[in-house]
Amino acid sequence: MIKKNSLSFRIISRVLIITITLFILILGGYYFYTRSIIKQKTKEYAIQLAGNIAGKIVKHLQPMEEIPEMMSATLEFGAFQPDSIINVLKKVVQKNPDIFGASVAFEPGIIKGKPYFMPYAFREGNEIKAIMLGGPTY
Numbered sequence: 001m002i003k004k005n006s007l008s009f010r011i012i013s014r015v016l017i018i019t020i021t022l023f024i025l026i027l028g029g030y031y032f033y034t035r036s037i038i039k040q041k042t043k044e045y046a047i048q049l050a051g052n053i054a055g056k057i058v059k060h061l062q063p064m065e066e067i068p069e070m071m072s073a074t075l076e077f078g079a080f081q082p083d084s085i086i087n088v089l090k091k092v093v094q095k096n097p098d099i100f101g102a103s104v105a106f107e108p109g110i111i112k113g114k115p116y117f118m119p120y121a122f123r124e125g126n127e128i129k130a131i132m133l134g135g136p137t138y
Helices: 005-077 082-095
Strands: 102-104 118-124 125-134
Touching: 005 082, 082 102, 082 118, 082 125
Parallel strands: none
Antiparallel strands: 102 118, 118 125
């Protein structure tokens, strides 16, 4: 057994203290280094993931942008009948599974015999239905 006052005890204890201190310093340095790398990689991954999700959203929404543009181009010519507008809306909803409903609102009195004309086509189960919205308070 080594005595506390012996030279070998003092050497061993000081070497052990220095070794433990170095170990803690190296471990702490490694911790902060890996922590900064993990934070950087996590940030890069989050940015990439957000970009991918935004791309998927745009992929679904871009075709939807064309629908109102095509409808407005069709309606600008003015050669339309109320029944044909309802049929067009039903086709739009039928051909686009991402759309739940579609509607067109006209200025009051623009269609003869119908002071408020705002057809709305929508999905109900496997059917495409159409109703009229609008009125004096709408």
